[in-house]
Amino acid sequence: MSTTTDDVDTKKPTEIFRLDYKPLDLIVSKINMDFNIRDGKTIVESEMFIEKNPKLLENDWDPNAIHDLVLDGDETSITLLEVTLDGKVLKEGDDYALDSTKLIIKNPPSGSLLKTRVSIVPEDNTQLSGLYQSSGPMYCTQCEAMGFRRITYYPDRPDNMAVFERIRLEADKENYPILLSNGNLLEEGDVVDTEDGRHYAIWSDPYPKPSYLFAIVAGKLGKISDSYTTSPSGRKVDLNIYSDPKDAHKLQYAMTSLKNSMDWDQTRYGLEYDLDLYNIVAVDSFNMGAMENKGLNVFNTAYVLADPETATDSDYERVEAVIGHEYFHNWTGNRVTCRDWFQLTLKEGLTVFRDQEFSGDMNSAAVKRIEGVQMLRASQFAQDAGPMSHSIRPNSYISMDNFYTATVYNKGAEIIRMYQTLVGVDGFRKGMDLYFERHDGSAVTCDEFLSAMSDANNIDLSQFSNWYSTPGTPIVTYEHSYSSDTKKWTLTLTQSSESTLGPLHIPISIGLLDKTSGEEVLSTTVLNLKEETQVFEFDDIDRDVIPSLLRGFSAPIKLIPADGASVDEKALAYLAARDTDGFNKWESTQALSTSLIFQVMNDSDDSVELLGDDAFYSSKTWTYVQEAFERTLENYDSNDYSILAYALTLPSQGSLTELIDTGDDVDPIAIHTARGNVKKSLARKFQIQLKKRYDSLTDDGDVEFKVDSTSIGRRLLRNVCLQYLCSISTTEEEQTIAAALAKNHYETATCMTDKVSALNCLASMDGSAAASVVNDRDEIIQRFYEEANGDALVLDKWFAIQAMADLPDILDRVKALKEHPDFTLKNPNRCRSLIGGFTANPGGFHAANGDGYKFVRSVLEELDPINASVSSRLSSSLITWKKYNFESRGKLMKNELEELSKLTPISDDLFEIVSKGLN
Ligand code: ARG
Ligand code: ZN
Numbered sequence: 030m031s032t033t034t035d036d037v038d039t040k041k042p043t044e045i046f047r048l049d050y051k052p053l054d055l056i057v058s059k060i061n062m063d064f065n066i067r068d069g070k071t072i073v074e075s076e077m078f079i080e081k082n083p084k085l086l087e088n089d090w091d092p093n094a095i096h097d098l099v100l101d102g103d104e105t106s107i108t109l110l111e112v113t114l115d116g117k118v119l120k121e122g123d124d125y126a127l128d129s130t131k132l133i134i135k136n137p138p139s140g141s142l143l144k145t146r147v148s149i150v151p152e153d154n155t156q157l158s159g160l161y162q163s164s165g166p167m168y169c170t171q172c173e174a175m176g177f178r179r180i181t182y183y184p185d186r187p188d189n190m191a192v193f194e195r196i197r198l199e200a201d202k203e204n205y206p207i208l209l210s211n212g213n214l215l216e217e218g219d220v221v222d223t224e225d226g227r228h229y230a231i232w233s234d235p236y237p238k239p240s241y242l243f244a245i246v247a248g249k250l251g252k253i254s255d256s257y258t259t260s261p262s263g264r265k266v267d268l269n270i271y272s273d274p275k276d277a278h279k280l281q282y283a284m285t286s287l288k289n290s291m292d293w294d295q296t297r298y299g300l301e302y303d304l305d306l307y308n309i310v311a312v313d314s315f316n317m318g319a320m321e322n323k324g325l326n327v328f329n330t331a332y333v334l335a336d337p338e339t340a341t342d343s344d345y346e347r348v349e350a351v352i353g354h355e356y357f358h359n360w361t362g363n364r365v366t367c368r369d370w371f372q373l374t375l376k377e378g379l380t381v382f383r384d385q386e387f388s389g390d391m392n393s394a395a396v397k398r399i400e401g402v403q404m405l406r407a408s409q410f411a412q413d414a415g416p417m418s419h420s421i422r423p424n425s426y427i428s429m430d431n432f433y434t435a436t437v438y439n440k441g442a443e444i445i446r447m448y449q450t451l452v453g454v455d456g457f458r459k460g461m462d463l464y465f466e467r468h469d470g471s472a473v474t475c476d477e478f479l480s481a482m483s484d485a486n487n488i489d490l491s492q493f494s495n496w497y498s499t500p501g502t503p504i505v506t507y508e509h510s511y512s513s514d515t516k517k518w519t520l521t522l523t524q525s526s527e528s529t530l531g532p533l534h535i536p537i538s539i540g541l542l543d544k545t546s547g548e549e550v551l552s553t554t555v556l557n558l559k560e561e562t563q564v565f566e567f568d569d570i571d572r573d574v575i576p577s578l579l580r581g582f583s584a585p586i587k588l589i590p591a592d593g594a595s596v597d598e599k600a601l602a603y604l605a606a607r608d609t610d611g612f613n614k615w616e617s618t619q620a621l622s623t624s625l626i627f628q629v630m631n632d633s634d635d636s637v638e639l640l641g642d643d644a645f646y647s648s649k650t651w652t653y654v655q656e657a658f659e660r661t662l663e664n665y666d667s668n669d670y671s672i673l674a675y676a677l678t679l680p681s682q683g684s685l686t687e688l689i690d691t692g693d694d695v696d697p698i699a700i701h702t703a704r705g706n707v708k709k710s711l712a713r714k715f716q717i718q719l720k721k722r723y724d725s726l727t728d729d730g731d732v733e734f735k736v737d738s739t740s741i742g743r744r745l746l747r748n749v750c751l752q753y754l755c756s757i758s759t760t761e762e763e764q765t766i767a768a769a770l771a772k773n774h775y776e777t778a779t780c781m782t783d784k785v786s787a788l789n790c791l792a793s794m795d796g797s798a799a800a801s802v803v804n805d806r807d808e809i810i811q812r813f814y815e816e817a818n819g820d821a822l823v824l825d826k827w828f829a830i831q832a833m834a835d836l837p838d839i840l841d842r843v844k845a846l847k848e849h850p851d852f853t854l855k856n857p858n859r860c861r862s863l864i865g866g867f868t869a870n871p872g873g874f875h876a877a878n879g880d881g882y883k884f885v886r887s888v889l890e891e892l893d894p895i896n897a898s899v900s901s902r903l904s905s906s907l908i909t910w911k912k913y914n915f916e917s918r919g920k921l922m923k924n925e926l927e928e929l930s931k932l933t934p935i936s937d938d939l940f941e942i943v944s945k946g947l948n
Contacts, residue, residue, distance in 0.1 A: 042427045042937040047371040052089070054096040055139065056082045057184055058237075059192045064160075066151075066168060066200040066247055071160065072110075073181050074146045077191075081139040084188075098134040098143070099184065105129075106159055106179035110146040132182040147181050154179070155855055155895045158430075160245070163314040164856075165273055167248025168205070169327055171320060174370055174429040177240035187239040187367045188472045194233055198245055202228040205247040207271065209308055211238070211323045234323055236303070237470065239366055244322035246310045251277030255284050257291050259301040266291075266302050272311035272334065279334040282345060282736070283309065286352040293353070293387050298461055300360045309333065309352075313821060314856050316898045317433065319351050321358035328355070331822055331858055337734040339823050341782040342741045349391065354384040365465065368472045370429045374421040374497075375475045377433075378441020382449075385442060392738045395611035396671045402582045402612070405443065407683030409435035409585070413502045414687060415909050416945045422475050422497040427941035430898045436500075443585040444496050450536045450555055450583050451493070452486040459485040492534040492559055501527040503584075505535065505558065508591040511573045518570040523562040523591065532561050538583035540610060541567070541574040547607040550574050555583065575600050580610040596620060602653035606660060611672065618657050618676045622707065623688055625650045626679065630696075630703035645710075658711055662718050665725075670742025674749045679704055682871055686912075693919070695912045701835075701871040705756070712753040723750040734780050748786040755790040764799035772805050775812075785826055788813050793835040824851055825862040832866030832873075839873035840880055847888070854892050857899045864888050868906035875913075879921030882907060886925035889939070890932055897936030904929065904939055908946030923947070 059078040064071060079098060081090060090096075102109070109127060112119040114137055119125050126133045134143060151168055154161035159179025160170050170176065178185040195215070198208040202219065203226060212234025220227040251274030257266045268287060270280045287307070294300040308325045315329035332351040335344055361383060362376035389397040412418060412435050419432070421441045426432050449457040460482035468477060475497050483490040503526035511518045518541065526533055535558040541551035550572070556565050579588045590596055598621060605617035628650060632642075645651060661676045680688075685700050712719065726747035731740050751774055755767040768791065775787035788809060796803035810831065817823035828851075832843055846852060846863055854860050864885065868874050874881040885906060893900040907929070910922035929935075929943045 042940050044425050044427050045429075046425045047369070047423065050369050050371075052084055053082050053099075053184060053186075053189060054085070054090070055079055055098045055137065056189045057143075057191045059194055060183075061195040061197075062181070062193070063197045064199065064245060066198065066205065069150060069152055071149050071151055071168075072146065073107075073149060075144065075181050075183070077143045077145075077183070079137050079139065079141045079143055095136045096139075098137050100132040100134065100182035101130065101175070101178040101185040102132050102147075102182035103130065103159075103175075103179045106154065107147045107149050107181065109182070110148060111144075112146075113144045115141050130178075145182055149180060156897060157314055157316050157857065158898065161314070163312040165248050165250075165313070166204075167246065167250065167273075167312065168200075169246045169248075169310065169312050170244045170322075171316065171327065172243050172322070173241040173320060174373075174433075175241075177243055180243075183240055185240050186369065187241060188369065190237040190239055190366070190470075190472060192235070192237050193243060196232045196234075196245065197229055198232075198247060199227055199229040200247045202226050204249060207246070207248055207250045209244075209246040209271075209310065209325055210234075211242070211244055211325050212236070212304060213306060213324075236323060236363070238323050238363065239472065242321070242323045242363060242366075244320070244325045244327055246271070246325065246327065248310075250274065250310065253277060253280045253284055255288070257288055257302070257307075259291070260295055262301055264301070264303075264305065266305055266307055268307050270309045270311070270333065272330065273313070276311065276330065276334050279336040279339065280311075282335040282340075283328075283333045283348055283352050286349040287356060289349070289391060290353040290356040290387060293390065294357060294360070294383075297386070297390075298360070298383075298458065300465075302359065303364070307356075309355075313858075316857050316896070319355050321355040321362055323359070323363050326355045329858065331825070334822060337780045339781055339820055341780075341785050341826075342736065342744060344781075344822075345736045346388065346392070346741075350384050350388050353387040354380055357383040357387070360465065364470065365468045366472045368474050370426070370432070371422055371424070372474050373429075373432060374437045374441035374444070375473065375478055377438045378421060378443075379445050379478070381438050381442035382445035385446075392741075393669070393671060395615075395669075396675070396738070396742075398581060398612050399615050399672075399675050401439075401442075402616075403681065403684065405435070405439050405585060406687055407681055409439050410502050410587075410687040411683060411909070412436055412905075413440075413500060414912070415905075416911075416948060417905060417908065417942065418500045420498050420500045424498075428897075428901070428936075428938040430938055431901055431941050440585050447493070447496070447536050447584060448482050448490075450538065451490075451557075452482065452488060456486045456488075457482070490534075492531070495528050495530045495533050498530065499526055499528040499533060503528075503533060503535065503586045505537070505584075505586050505588050506591040507578060507588060508594075509576055511570065513573070516569055516571055518567045518574055518576075520556075520565045520567075520576065521562065521591070522556070522558050522565070524558060524586075525561075532559060534559050535584045535586065537578065538580040540577045540580055540608075540613075541570070542577060542604075542607060542609070544573045544575050544603075547603075549609050553580050553610065575603050577604055577608050577610055577613045579613070581612045582616075596624065598624060598650055598653055602657065605653070605657040605676075615672065615676055618654075618661075619680050619684075621650065621654050621657060622679050623685060625654050626685060626700070626703045626707050627689070629706055630699050651710075654707075655711065655714060659715065659718070662715060662722055668739055668742075670726075670746040671738065672742075674742065674746040677746075677749050677753075679708055682869075693911055694914050696914070697871040697875040697918075698877070708753065709756045712756045716754070716757060719750045719753050723747055723754065726750070730779075744780070744782050748783065751786060752790060755794075758794065759798065761798040764794065764796065764802050768794055768799070768802040768805040772809060775809050781823070781826075784813065785830065788827075788830050789833075792830050792833075795836050821856075821858070825858050828852065828859065829862040829866040832863050833870045835870075835872055837872075839867075839870060840876065840884060843867045843873065844884065854888075854895055857896065860892065860896075860899055861903075864892075864903055868903065874906065875918060877917065879918070879924075882922050882925045886928055889929060893932060893936050893939050894934070897938040900936065901938035901942045904942045904946075908942060910946070 057077040058080045061076040063074040151160045151162050158176040196210040208230035210232035215231040215233050217230040250271040252269050252271040255268045304324045311328050311330045311333045318332050319328040335348045357380050361379045367375050463485040464481035506523045508521045537556045540553050601617045601621050608614040661673050758764045758767045771787045771790040778784045791806045791809050794802045794806050889900050910919045913919045926946050
């Protein structure tokens with residue numbers, strides 16, 4: 030990293046490399062801070078205790094050399110007022126150097142005390158990184174990854190662990206009665222001897238931590254409180270969840286989830302909470318989901334507020350998962366943290382894995398696995414196939430914020446899951462125990478996690494470590510044969526990946542089913558694929574079998590038949606009916622539907638929808654798909670409603686896009702149309718059964734709203750039926766019936782899940798054959814808005830649903846919504862709802878004339894100066910242009926990226942995505 034001032038004016042973004050890591054010479058080992066919060070100006074004073082880095086080895090420190098103390102600071106956010114060292118005021122030039130990103134104190138002695146005074150303006154901080162103002166108004170912080178340098182000058186890197194011993198906050202008492210920071214409250218009171226109405230609080234966190242885990246909050250907040258006694262220690266922990274007072278009645282589900290998380294981590298990993306206080310604060314304006322600051326989590330309201338009137342079942346599930354996620358970080362992230370940001374997956378991959386296991390245990394493991402894999406395929410596989418492809422431990426970054434990705438998080442979680450598959454649940458626990466025993470209280474690398482797993486289980490994981498450096502989705506091909514003479518079943522697997530260190534170690538879980546009886550001949554067994562091509566032989570197999578491969582999705586790969594052979598659909602149909610592995614049973618239904626959708630797409634004969642295409646209806650694939658569909662729909666014995674619902678749901682646009690094999694010629698509208706046609710064909714064929722199932726689920730409805738798996742599954746299945754039924758909408762009569770059904774669904778809804786589902790169906794009704802439908806649609810859109818009654822999270826849904834509607838004039842609608850008085854680019858949730866929603870709308874975003882791309886580019890130009898983190902995230906919608914035919918869409922998308930690259934000034938975040946997108 031350069032420490033000179035010469036590139037200030039040109040401001041060329043610097044790329045940081047993983048292999049350049051160097052430990053600090055001098056660190057801050059302890060810090061006290063004072064925040065004097067006033068409208069329009071906050072003064073921050075810091076006292077930092079400087080020490081020779083205790084982690085340095087003897088010969089890393091030359092006692093005669095000059096050791097400068099390098100403090101990070103972002104001049105766009107902070108103004109330096111004064112620096113003193115051991116009581117002496119320092120002079121710029123003589124004693125310190127200052128540039129746009131650094132304050133360098135020249136050769137301070139180890140043991141010295143450095144004080145700084147800076148001013149910041151949280152009210153102007155639209156980037157929502159550092160200290161900023163959210164609605165309320167309230168003040169809050171977001172310091173990960175590099176927000177602390179927007180608050181004060183500091184070694185803002187995770188390997189500088191310091192005790193934040195005394196954090197004093199002072200603010201106006203009436204407007205900001207609640208003052209919070211990490212750790213324990215030491216003291217609070219009114220400020221005397223100054224002007225009236227000010228008060229203060231002093232906080233102290235005994236656990237050394239990196240600056241990214243620092244947090245403060247000041248505001249007028251409502252809360253709910255509870256307590257939890259840890260086991261076996263018996264520590265009584267006070268639990269508080271704060272929000273805007275008007276939302277405090279929506280905090281109970283989060284509190285229950287928190288207590289469940291605390292239980293789960295004790296039971297599953299023997300991990301207890303370590304402070305007497307656990308605070309969570311919900312804020313309206315937040316760039317990401319939530320943040321695990323020690324003892325003071327800050328949450329996006331979308332991931333903590335939940336009640337039946339405003340939250341859907343998926344919202345409830347997300348609240349539980351994210352509350353768990355941030356809680357689990359207390360050990361995997363806070364007690365043991367990352368040495369540098371390239372190691373981010375050390376805490377994020379591991380913590381996502383832990384939250385997935387938690388959700389699976391709380392609800393249904395099979396459902397959670399299906400949802401996890403759907404998400405991985407739709408977003409992570411897509412990332413791996415594009416210009417932002419990176420390994421879970423990246424090699425370089427310009428803006429670290431760009432690497433909080435599906436790859437680091439979700440593929441990272443898959444890598445952790447593979448450890449567990451390889452060493453077993455008990456072996457994994459042993460590895461975790463050893464990891465904490467060795468590294469509690471320190472900042473480490475992914476290699477150290479691997480060593481703990483390997484040493485605790487006496488297993489060689491050196492080849493497995495290649496996963497950390499390999500970008501892209503590996504492909505494994507399979508081929509199998511059976512000989513009744515030798516009673517031998519043989520499986521040949523061949524892997525290819527972007528690994529530069531030789532083949533990967535890939536765990537492939539398989540099972541074998543008797544070809545006629547369906548009986549399990551071989552129960553789930555893990556094969557270690559370590560070579561490029563490997564032959565696995567199974568003796569004493571006395572009858573021919575159907576293999577169930579990659580059970581539970583045991584590795585984040587694409588599994589395909591060898592030599593371009595097409596999949597054995599007969600075998601898939603068999604597995605869809607009888608696989609003993611729940612995940613693979615579902616997977617088989619998806620593979621069959623995918624094959625059917627691609628056939629329809631390649632035929633591109635629209636007549637399918639009207640039940641008119643003989644070739645289609647006599648095809649084997651259709652027969653398999655509709656048999657599986659009917660069996661699921663007619664399965665009144667199972668209470669596993671979510672599993673049934675997922676089996677009836679066609680693969681998403683996102684996963685279809687990733688499965689397509691045409692290289693640079695993906696036609697998003699053709700995929701969308703083909704998927705829609707298959708959906709309509711199924712709906713017509715099973716119209717009566719769908720309606721019957723819908724009605725019976727209506728009758729079975731809970732009297733009282735519940736969020737247990739059965740109730741959630743029942744609503745999901747009923748809403749899947751509704752969507753199929755509403756897709757039958759060609760003739761005037763059909764359109765009228767569909768609209769009436771959806772309208773009735775809305776009017777009788779007793780929870781947000783059902784309202785959203787009805788509105789989703791109605792929002793895409795264009796009334797092409799029945800004009801009255803448009804009135805129904807617009808009436809419900811208006812009613813939803815009014816019933817939202819200003820609730821921000823409900824309005825987000827209102828914007829998102831309309832942005833994703835399948836209507837011919839969608840772009841004009843989205844442009845009009847952007848001018849709506851409730852729309853603002855300053856709130857990330859609102860922005861993602863409308864603009865993010867639109868980028869996920871194939872018909873709108875990918876309109877053949879390129880106007881969708883143009884619109885998104887113009888929004889990004891407006892957004893980038895306001896919030897770079899959100900603009901760069903949304904810009905990734907444009908970087909996939911190589912997937913599309915260059916003469917039609919590719920060129921149009923690339924043009925908009927080129928326009929964006931000319932933006933001056935451009936944020937580092939957006940610059941990095943756009944320039945990667947153009948290369
Ligand atoms: N550590 C947080 C979590 O995963 C995410 C914070 C991301 N912040 C950011 N600016 N990228 O729980
Ligand atoms: Zn996390």
